[in-house]
Amino acid sequence: MRTVSPVERLTQSIEDFNGVFIRIPAADRLSFSSLSVLHTLSRAGACRLSDLVRTEQIKQPALTAAVAKLERDGLVRRSPDPDDGRASMLSLTAAGRRVVSRRHAARVDGLRRLVDRLPPADRERLLGIVDVLDRIVELAAEPEHESHDGDAR
Amino acid sequence: MRTVSPVERLTQSIEDFNGVFIRIPAADRLSFSSLSVLHTLSRAGACRLSDLVRTEQIKQPALTAAVAKLERDGLVRRSPDPDDGRASMLSLTAAGRRVVSRRHAARVDGLRRLVDRLPPADRERLLGIVDVLDRIVELAAEPEHESHDGDAR
């Protein structure tokens, strides 16, 4: 039996936890990718399509189609970029923001049911981890000093 | 400005964290659903198709197709269920286990790069959360009574 590092055990636990966390009723007729676009726009604010190409896991033509559908559904708005005639700025409409917050609320609700059943000490430890998670998200956005390549996908 | 509960803040942080955590190179020509099937089989061991229908987010016919492809690719094996002539038992092949552990290793690697950059105290707190996450996964699998604690582990 080989040694398992702490980070490996943490990764395993997060993978399993996400199996629970991610499952929420679909309800909206939106694909995984479209929901991800809405979430990104909610987090990062107005973006250009080429910005989304970097964060989303799909190629430009698929993103064009996804955004076109979101616009038809009234969840995303496009305005011309004043500084660059080629590009449009994408942002959420009020209806788009509602979709994001409705799904967020469903996750809060599901997680709360579970957290409420934890022993109080565990509950406190879990809730106290928020700032560390936020710090990790910040670190991931930073340039990362000693990177060896940037290939992705 | 309205009040934000601790669970709401935690949910938000996990959502954002997952944006970082989930992004790993695709490499294998496998769909999201197929990867989820492999992960479930890895976690739960041999299953019948109807068991997977409960855990996966797709309907039975789509699962039939997905499993057929995984079998063609040599990642999943089917054996007849001795107790039930209608059903097959599904399990991972060695190649299937390798796919799961390769992806796991990629996540471990990505997470380690970030965890290494945390202040030591934060790192300890994060790694110490593993048992709470595991407990939540257990709770989610239980029929939902409402007692905190119940068994050791």
Added chain:
DNA sequence: CGGATGTCAGTCGGACTGATATAA
């Protein structure tokens, strides 16, 4: 027979590659 388990058939949305228009 009625209820479960699994597959088949037809359709459709969403993703890919490769080529193309327009502006910087």
Added chain:
DNA sequence: CTTATATCAGTCTGACTGACATCC
């Protein structure tokens, strides 16, 4: 002219619904 931004065209995988075979 070359590069960046975005879209168009054609193809293919993978999901759905509804019908069906098979076994408890």
